[in-house]
Amino acid sequence: MIYWELFLAFFIPNIIGYGGGPAIIPLIEAEVVGRYGWMSAQEFAETLALGNALPSPIATKMAGQVGFEVAGTGGALVAVLATVVPSLLLMLGALGLLYRHRDSPRVKRMSQWVRPVIALMMGWLTLGFFLEGVGGAGLLHTLVIGATAAIALLHFRAHPAIVVLGALVYGGLFLG
């Protein structure tokens, strides 16, 4: 049942995605590309690039886009609800309990213990996109675009939208 699979594919990453907002990226990739094969690595990269260029949280944008791609408007709705509702319900329902534990070392430890795993999955995904880039655009173009993007993002702190736009222009001109 496609709606149930969509629900699971977004519910699981969002309920275990401790350690910071972007932590869910490799977890969603593991479901959407790895487990269910709804998207190719190339399509996932396009979704991520656009998701990073537009404002508002990446998790809900990915859910909406992937859900729509897989099962239309109903799919988008299911994926977005799976992303938003569980933690919101917990927040509304367990406010007192959470308030008492908001500074608890255990809660802090949950983020701390998950981070090395996320770092590894993120690194694995980075490597995957390197190989995808070499297979698609070729090694030279991958290095040129990658190095330029790194300088723009890290050194000049350019907005991701500008960097994505620059890459699109480069791709349209030199990779066609």
Place this chain on the structure above:
Amino acid sequence: MIPLVHQEVVKRHAWMTDEEFADVLAIANTLPGPIATKMPGYIGYRVAGLGGCIIAVSAVIVPMIVAMILLLSVFSHYRDVDWIRGMGQSVVPVVMVMLAQLTLDFWHKSRLALGWAVSLAMAVIAGVLIYGLGLHPGWVIGALLIAALLRPAQKASETRS
């Protein structure tokens, strides 16, 4: 985004005090999932019940979801055109760099909290389980979360209120 929400909620509409806002933020941070939907959801619910909750969350997420779907479906439609495909390929190295940056960020925070030896050991073990043995990452992370929650806190860092 949080300072902008604060500006609207506390300063402009006076739906809650500074202190309440800080508490809600701290509570939202104990839960997984994007902070930018938990805050509006909770504030919307407090101000105007279920309808307020739905409207506040929708206002945050719907416009950009629609933009994503429109842009990517137009893009996919013309995927067969050579230069459009080139544009698609060109964003892969950009995403690679963004993820490399996030990898370093997560590694750095992990190293600061746990030390590099523990971080590396946990990363390697998780890598073997997930990519070597094909275990679903949910099991690995779920087990870690439960262990972190159940293991008694050390006396020195025990500061429960």
